[in-house]
Amino acid sequence: MAATALADLPRRRLAREIGQTVLIVVALTAVAVGLWAVLGRSGERIAIQMCVFVTAVVALGVFTGNSGIVSFGHSAFMALGAYTAGILALPALMQRTALPQLPAALAGWELSPWVALVPAALAGLLAAAASGLAIARLRGASATIATLGLLIIVHSVLIGAREITRGSQTFFGVPRVTTFWVALGAAVAFVVLARLYRESRWGLMLRAVRDDEAAATALGIDARRMRYLAWIGSGAMAAIAGALYGFMLGAFSPTTFYFGLIFSLVAMLIIGGMATVSGAVTGVVLVTLLQDGVRRLEGGFTLGGVELPAVFGLTTVALSVAILLIIWLRPEGLIGTREATFPGLGRLIAVVLPRREIAPAAPVHATQPLTVSRLTKSFAGLKAVDHADFSVPPGTVTGLIGPNGAGKSTVVNLLTAQFLADEGSMRFGETELKGLPAHRIAPLGLARTFQNLRLFGTLTVYENVLVAALAAGHSPHAASALALREIAALELGEVADMVAGSLPYGARKRLEISRCLAQEPSLILLDEPAAGMNPDETSDLADRLLRLTEERGIGLLLIDHDLEFVNRLSSSIVVMNRGKVIASGTPEAIRRDPAVIEAYIGRGRARTRDTREGAPA
Numbered sequence: 001m002a003a004t005a006l007a008d009l010p011r012r013r014l015a016r017e018i019g020q021t022v023l024i025v026v027a028l029t030a031v032a033v034g035l036w037a038v039l040g041r042s043g044e045r046i047a048i049q050m051c052v053f054v055t056a057v058v059a060l061g062v063f064t065g066n067s068g069i070v071s072f073g074h075s076a077f078m079a080l081g082a083y084t085a086g087i088l089a090l091p092a093l094m095q096r097t098a099l100p101q102l103p104a105a106l107a108g109w110e111l112s113p114w115v116a117l118v119p120a121a122l123a124g125l126l127a128a129a130a131s132g133l134a135i136a137r138l139r140g141a142s143a144t145i146a147t148l149g150l151l152i153i154v155h156s157v158l159i160g161a162r163e164i165t166r167g168s169q170t171f172f173g174v175p176r177v178t179t180f181w182v183a184l185g186a187a188v189a190f191v192v193l194a195r196l197y198r199e200s201r202w203g204l205m206l207r208a209v210r211d212d213e214a215a216a217t218a219l220g221i222d223a224r225r226m227r228y229l230a231w232i233g234s235g236a237m238a239a240i241a242g243a244l245y246g247f248m249l250g251a252f253s254p255t256t257f258y259f260g261l262i263f264s265l266v267a268m269l270i271i272g273g274m275a276t277v278s279g280a281v282t283g284v285v286l287v288t289l290l291q292d293g294v295r296r297l298e299g300g301f302t303l304g305g306v307e308l309p310a311v312f313g314l315t316t317v318a319l320s321v322a323i324l325l326i327i328w329l330r331p332e333g334l335i336g337t338r339e340a341t342f343p344g345l346g347r348l349i350a351v352v353l354p355r356r357e358i359a360p361a362a363p364v365h366a367t368q369p370l371t372v373s374r375l376t377k378s379f380a381g382l383k384a385v386d387h388a389d390f391s392v393p394p395g396t397v398t399g400l401i402g403p404n405g406a407g408k409s410t411v412v413n414l415l416t417a418q419f420l421a422d423e424g425s426m427r428f429g430e431t432e433l434k435g436l437p438a439h440r441i442a443p444l445g446l447a448r449t450f451q452n453l454r455l456f457g458t459l460t461v462y463e464n465v466l467v468a469a470l471a472a473g474h475s476p477h478a479a480s481a482l483a484l485r486e487i488a489a490l491e492l493g494e495v496a497d498m499v500a501g502s503l504p505y506g507a508r509k510r511l512e513i514s515r516c517l518a519q520e521p522s523l524i525l526l527d528e529p530a531a532g533m534n535p536d537e538t539s540d541l542a543d544r545l546l547r548l549t550e551e552r553g554i555g556l557l558l559i560d561h562d563l564e565f566v567n568r569l570s571s572s573i574v575v576m577n578r579g580k581v582i583a584s585g586t587p588e589a590i591r592r593d594p595a596v597i598e599a600y601i602g603r604g605r606a607r608t609r610d611t612r613e614g615a616p617a
């Protein structure tokens, strides 16, 4: 991709995003209006329920889709929203009849249903803010189980608080104001909100955390905070969806918002594809149509003259079969991991959007040395790093070599707080790194790559680099210009719009370095950047790294088994063996050091990759 085409990428991406949102809104409106037009009154009812469920599933997707954590707690937020809005909007006479013992603070408000949506959202927000303190700390199955706990707790509280909710009895008399246009308007508003969030700085960072939490944290992204923000936002949105559902039903009980509801909502999200807003909407539309179709057959029907009996629960069976089929045939859901798109529309919108410029590279003027003293880390008695001492002068390339298992990667993992050090200190300039949480390391100017590539697999090359620049605190405009610069620097322009997970190996390796550079670090810890590369690729990488360090003054701590590569780049080399630093000095001095020769060859390792590729001899 030529530089001009690369500079055009953010504009095309923004146009595509706008096109995607327009496509969802138009498709949803067409289905809703179509149902009403074709089926009349019953179609209108189905369309209203479909749109209310779109608000609920889109709200659920804001957390579940972007964090990858399935939540069963969102119907609890819906219940809180429905009861809060219902109580406050209940006509006074009805309130006295249905809830004679309602506490004075809640009685007699008789709010307009639209005004009642505000306290409903607040109730969801507060409940999410409180429960999120625990849930945002968790990930995977433990987080999902915690959300299940939330659902059970809220359900029990609603049943227990009889004076406020009528307990397990039906809560009735709620004004039925969720009309077709209200439901459609809310669904469209939620779609736009969810799309804005997904493509925002916070949404992109949470998706990076979802794809690889360790890599995101190494960029300075606070994973818990990102999950917490999404949980709160989606909790408030789910409460509004719940209030609209209550205003649609007019009467409900705690059971309305229990397992049955959340099972349907999660099923819709899984069927459509939970990673995207278009997936959430597709899931709701398809499941609504499926359920409605099957419900018509539930009471029995005649097929080719044969009378088939009524089958109770056929809709639930159909939904379960649909989920099983999707999980089996297309685990990422019908829409997949990329938002549904309409290419022509994106190109049209691109014409009116401004172009971004590629930012010029500025030297970083690294001034902070890295000083490691008496650093120690044991794993179950094995001293992976044993009182290691070395330093990396600012703006220089220092090699860190040693045989397999010497402790090199563990040093990098200690420096970036992936592991906690047992003893010793690691100072970067004036700052002690020991004790800092992982996401506080990158902002100091310390970036890293991983021995086993850790990219954000569902994000594009551009988004991988963009999220690094955003995490470094740049404005969206500056981050975009920076991302383009680093993509061009590593010659990734051709693949800039491709999903990182689909790149060839060499390009992935370069992308990891490009992502580091977008943070404008003063020191990069490169863990085996040339591993798996052929000699031509390795020599090409060495040229690039030399250019980067010379032109920009960035320092490198370079780990690699290819000693020719390390020798070519490094002004000094630190050698580790069995956790200890056994030598340090210039490449020439290291090559002649008897302890180093012993470590590499003395133990009969002459045929290892290290020695083949130019071990000190």
Ligand SMILES: Nc1ncnc2c1ncn2[C@@H]1O[C@H](COP(=O)(O)OP(=O)(O)OP(=O)(O)O)[C@@H](O)[C@H]1O
Binding pocket: 379, 382, 383, 384, 402, 403, 404, 405, 406, 407, 408, 409, 410, 411, 451
């Ligand atoms: N998370 C862990 N749990 C237990 N042991 C570990 C862990 N990480 C590393 N080790 C052990 O610590 C020692 C040092 O490993 P480390 O990966 O740091 O070595 P290395 O020099 O980077 O090796 P290589 O060049 O093969 O990557 C090894 O014996 C390894 O098995």
